[in-house]
Amino acid sequence: MASVTLNVNGKSVTRGVDARTLLVEFLREHMRLTGTHVGCDTTQCGCCTVHVNGEAMKSCTLLAVAVDGATITTIEGLAKGQDLHPMQAAFREHHGLQCGFCTPGMIMSAVDMVRRKGTDLDDKTIREELEGNICRCTGYHNIVKAIHYGAEAMGKTGTAAE
Amino acid sequence: MAMTMTGEVALSASRETVWVKLNDPAVLKACIPGCETLDKTSDTGFSAVVKLKIGPVSATFKGSVELSDLDPPNGYRISGQGEGGVAGFAKGGATVRLLPPAEGNDGCILSYDVEANVGGKIAQLGARLIDGVAKKTADQFFNNFAEAVKAG
Amino acid sequence: MSGTGIGARVLRKEDFRFITGKGQFTDDVNRYGQAHAVFLRSPHAHAEILGIKLDAARAMPGVIDIFTGDDLAADKIGGLICGWMIHSKDGTPMKAGAHPALAQGKVRYVGDHVAVIIAETQAQARDAMERIVVDYKVLKPGVSMADAVKSGAPVLHEVAPDNTVYNWALGDEAATQAAFAKAAHVTKLDLVNNRLVPNPMEPRAAVGDWDSGQDAFTLYTTSQNPHVARLVLSAFIGIAPEHKLRVIAPDVGGGFGSKIFIYAEETVCVWAAKxxxxxxxxxxxxxxxFLSDAHGRDHVTHAEMALDASGKILGLRVKTQANLGAYLSTFSSSVPTYLYAPLLSGQYDIPAIYVEVDGLYTNTAPVDAYRGAGRPEATFVIERMVEVAAREVKQDPAEFRRRNFVRQFPHQTPVIMCYDAGDYDAALTKALEMSDYKNIGARKAESAKKGLLRGIGFSAYIEACGIAPSAAVGSLGAGVGLWESAEVRVNPVGTVEILTGSHSHGQGHETTFAQLVSERLGISIDNVSIVHGDTDKVQMGMGTYGSRSGAVGMSAISKALDKIEAKAKKVAGFVLEASPDDIEFKDGKFSVRGTDKEIDFASVALQAYIAHKFNGQELEPGLKESAFWDPTNFTFPAGVHICELEIDPATGVTRIDRWTAVDDFGNVINPMIVEGQVHGGIAQGVGQALLEGAVYDSSGQLVTASYMDYSMPRAGDLPSYDVGMTQTACPSNPLGIKGCGEAGAIAAPPAVMNAITDAIGHEGIAMPATPLALWRAIQKTAPRAAAE
Structure with missing residues (x-):
């Protein structure tokens, strides 16, 4: 057993876990934050993407002990109460989701994309940057659109600077 | 999935010396990469435990090794099969020939003709890597063996 | 109208929970005291099981129990079933081998289920699985269809000594032969429809629960049709009678067909709970x-088309081998037969068609319906044939199609289907305009200047959706009826709950179904909730597949709403002191014709429940109605997709430059959702054409069993899509809906391959046209243009 302390969505938590526990298992099973999904086991699909110290990472191939002490944001921590994050709102506004399974990872990746690439994102950049996130439902058309407008909205609302 | 490879190495000792080493469990154990145990079960049979890592899959194979077609000191066939539990299975063999050295050289030449077959998770996750791993494993074995021969 | 009715581009009601991480998928369900199961799977494609040693595994930490096929047999748990009987052309029934949930004596594909290990945690179950020793006698496998039908091939099931499930045929062989006898030109083509793995992003999952006090089971499962799952688990597999088995399919993360079927894992989980x-x-x-979800497609086809001197199609002859895998999955037998051959007439008036299909067993995962199910395979055949025929007789492929289009409706094809409505010219004309077809020559020249090969490809697809009239499919061998049910519960305050047998796993039913209610009852969609996916709440249903939820599921709701309206008029009549015949219902208000007396819907609902204005002899209190809708025909969505692409001959890399889709889905409830369905379908079709392919090696190992080796379409592989629509209302249901869920996946593969073969100048390229395959194809033959 190993003791892991994380700050998850603004709350500090300490748990004793099996040393092989993955970050995604820590979030889903120990904290019941089931918005972070597991869609593959080879770090390709991106359904498990969360922010670790502000950067998007795939939580299915990170040991919880390896990020001991880190600050984690999951999809559940993105909205402020009922006020959606602009990227969440953009996914709804532009029909950027269908079954909703890849969506949390998509949104977490998109927010990180804006942090790295700015708020004025062209389609080519968005498509390239989505390499690590697979969606089987939407054909990406509306996801690309949602991220474009979500990024723009993050710029306007100052969310991108946070 | 199946793969084959062939190759040869020049050894510094005579065919007779090499033949003895090819039949020595202690030498074989030291030379087979990842071999944890190799115990004689009969004149030509061994039980073996070998640990292998193929891409993302790491597995311990438990199985048997059998020597056949013994033709001292010209060569034999060594074959083995192992179950790696959830990782799947591996089986394969090599025809090993000891040939006289090239004109003007000492020692002998060992040629090998290996075929290997794997299945289960190793094939599913490591398919693209298997050729490389198999070749590296074979190379390692025969390089180790050449070293062992050199060391006497 | 409240602005949320039929035709409105309403944002989805279900989105909030998904974008905030509050969806409830099966893996998010955790029951008190739950244990975790893992399945030991065969690493061999074909082997006898001589023995299984469990002692060491049982002794591992956390292990609760381990079961094998013997334990299921001892409890008289039946095998998995195939629910569609196909008869061979000689009249004999298909040869269905036994399909135990856990292997009994033999394994038949890599991934076949050998044992289940149940432990306190998943990790402990996996650790214990390592300790199980299975003594296999490895048998020679028949992996490809060619291997399986060779003489002396290893036999998978004793009931089918030649590994053949059926030799089936449809159409008039003599008439087709006669058509070919008078042909001026015959086009011949060999086609492979590559094997695909459906890959919804949510992997399958199941939680079985048993209430010892009630002796009742609950199964949470990733299903597109929980009621069918309950029916099969009860009536055929024998887990428990239906009133003792509740099946819940909560949020389901995509299905594409692969979650229709009743699998070994959920069967074992619910049984093992007790x-x-x-x-x-x-x-x-x-x-x-990858190993155990039912795969899709996998056909090898030879097709011939007879033309007269003017390019009019006289006949079509098709011979297909269909890989059904190692066992017959739930609906597998129907996919390459009745869901395939009846669509081979395409949008064309073809007087004679004859189709033969051999369904074969191989040592691979079972193959069953995947998005489109049979119809993409048919469309691939007819649309590749038509394109190649046009090239051979040197006609423009668009005009060649137009010359052969069906123009009179209803149109009876020689292969069962009766097309009821459509306007194929209109879709083609619109698509040609949207795609700027007239300037394709200039664009090709521009590409050539850059050293690139530009190609354009058409696909004028048709599909049969709205599956299906129960009596009709029954006569073709289906074991079930394919109606749908609905219940409308109006609450006393006028809010509405719709219980539907359809199941949403990405389609947005919570929004579109609410839009129908909004339209009909004049209330906001916020006052409507859609209840689905729970057999304890919804009495019965047939689920969602085959683009049926709009045409069949919503028609059932519409029929129940008719009953609600009729009853509410009676209530309004008592309140307004008028005959129900004089009551009009419009925009959510009941009024007495010719007067200013009116009452709104919510007030009528309240009156229905307080029941003060009428007595029990006159009218039953309450406002709740149910309906079953059984369609009278299939629906026939159709359209034209045009793919334009550039290939770099130096690398074989394809870039899709533009995609034009013009679809006729009949009436559309929510254009935003319909467009989304088209986008997603195209992506899967492009994936099939350019990227995806399930590959078994000769020993039966699946070597594309992860996202490292199976190429899923990424955002960078796909273009944006230009989507347009034409509309002819569907006459066979009250809403005029045809269905849109599969269109893109059906239309796209031939459009891509027609564009690629246009670009490279010959037909020698198969799907998936990967850069390597394309590069080789480009080297092999000089482009047609150069040869001419």
């Missing part, structure tokens, strides 16, 4: 999904 007296949870990892 065996160990605790809930049992299983979640597939991605490699398990």
């Amino acid at each position: 065996k160990i007296g605790r809930p049992v949870k299983w979640v597939a990892d991605r490699t398990e999904a």
Whole structure:
């Protein structure tokens, strides 16, 4: 057993876990934050993407002990109460989701994309940057659109600077 | 999935010396990469435990090794099969020939003709890597063996 | 109208929970005291099981129990079934081998289920699985269809000594021969429809639970049709009678067909819950999904088309081998037969068609319906044939199609279907305009200047959706009826709950179904909730597949709403002191014709429940109605997709430059959702054409069993899509809906391959046209243009 302390969505938590526990298992099973999904086991699909110290990472191939002490944001921590994050709102506004399974990872990746690439994102950049996130439902058309407008909205609302 | 490879190495000792080493469990154990145990079960049979890592899959194979077609000191066939539990299975063999050295050289030449077959998770996750791993494993074995021969 | 009715581009009601991480998928379900199951799977494609040693595994920490096929047999748990009987052309019934949930004596594909290990945690179950020793006698496998039908091939099931499930045929052989006898030109083509793995992003999962006090089971499962799952688990597999088995399919993360079927894992989990007296949870990892989800497509076809001197199609002859895998999955037998051959007439007036299909067993995962199911395979055949025929007789492929289009409706094809409505010219004309077809020559020249090969490809697809009239499919061998049910519950305050047998796993039913209610009752969609996916709440249903939820599921709701309206008029009549015949209902208000007396819908609902204005002899209190809708025909969505692409001959890399889709889905409830369905379908079709392919090696190992080796379409592989629509209302249902869920996946593969073969100048390229395959194809033959 190993003791892991994380700050998850603004709350500090300490748990004793099996040393092989993955970050995604820590979030889903120990904290019941089931918005972070597991869609593959080879770090390709991106359904498990969360922010670790502000950067998007795939939580299915990170040991919880390896990020001991880190600050984690999951999809559940993105909205402020009922006020959606602009990227969440953009996914709804532009029909950027269908079954909703890849969506949390998509949104977490998109927010990180804006942090790295700015708020004025062209389609080519968005498509390239989505390499690590697979969606089987939407054909990406509306996801690309949602991220474009979500990024723009993050710029306007100052969310991108946070 | 199946793969084959062939190759040869020049050894510094005579065919007779090499033949003895090819039949020595202690030498074989030291030379087979990842071999944890190799115990004689009969004149030509061994039980073996070998640990292998193929891409993302790491597995311990438990199985048997059998020597056949013994033709001292010209060569034999060594074959083995192992179950790696959830990782799947591996089986394969090599025809090993000891040939006289090239004109003007000492020692002998060992040629090998290996075929290997794997299945289960190793094939599913490591398919693209298997050729490389198999070749590296074979190379390692025969390089180790050449070293062992050199060391006497 | 409240602005949320039919035709409105309403944002989805279900989105809030998904974008905030509050969806409830099966893996998010955790029952008190649950244990975790993992399945030991065969590493061999074909082997006898001589013995299984469990002692060491049982002694591992956390292990609760381990079961094998013997334990299921001892409890008289039946095997998995195939629910569609196909007869060979000689009249003999198909040869269905036994399909035990856990292997009994033999394994038949890599991934076949050997044992289940149940432990306190998933990790402990996996650790214990390592300790199980299975003594296999490895048998020679028949992996490809060619291998399976060779003489002396290894036999998978004793009932089918030649590994043939059926030799089936449809159409008039003599008439077709006669058509070919008078042909001026015959086009011949060999086609492979590549094997695909459906890959919904949510892997399959199941949680079985057993209530010892009630002796009742609950199964949470990733299903597109929980009621069918309950029916099969009860009536055929024998887990428990239906009133003792509740099946819940909560949020389901995509299905594409692969979650229609009743699989071994959910069967074992729900059975084992009683065996160990605790809930049992299983979640597939991605490699398990690759190994054990039913795969799709996998046809090898030879087709011939007879033309007269003017380019009019006289006849079509098709011979197909269909890989059904190692066992017959739930609906597998119907996919390459009745869901395939009846669509081979395409949008064309073809006087004679004859189709032969051999369904074959191989040592691979079972093959069953995948998005489109049979119809993409048919469309690929007819649309590749038509394109090649046009090239051979040197006609423009668009005009060649137009010359052969069906123009009179209804149109009876020689292969069962009766097309009821459509306007194929209109879709083609619109698509040609949107795609700027007239300037394709200039664009090709521009590409050539850059050293690139530009191609354009058409696909004028038709599909049969709205599956299906029960009596009709019954006569073709279906074991079930394919109606749909609905219940409308109006609450006393005028809010509405719709209970539907359809199941939403990405389609947005919570929004579109609410839009129908909004339109009909004049209330906001916020006052409507859609209840689905729970057999304890919804009495019965047939689920969602075959683009049927709009045409069949919503028609059932519409029929129940008719009853609600009729009853509400009676209530309004008592309140307004008028005959129900004089009551009009419009924009959510009941009024007495010719007067200013009116009452709104919510007030009528309240009056229905307080029942003060009428007595029990005159009218039953309450406002709740149900309906079953059984369609009278299939629906026939059709359209034209045009793919334009550039290939770099130096690398074989394809870039899709523009995609034009013009579809006729009949009436559309929510254009935003319909467009989304088209986008997603195209992506899967492009994936099939350019990227995806399930590959078994000669020993039967699946070597594309993860996202490292199976190429899923990424955002960078795909273009944006230009989507347009034409509309002819569907006459066979009250809403005029045809269905849109599969269109893109059906239309796209031939459009891509027609564009590629246009670009490279010959037909020698198969799907998936990967850069390597294309590069080789480009080297092999000089482009047609150069040869001419």
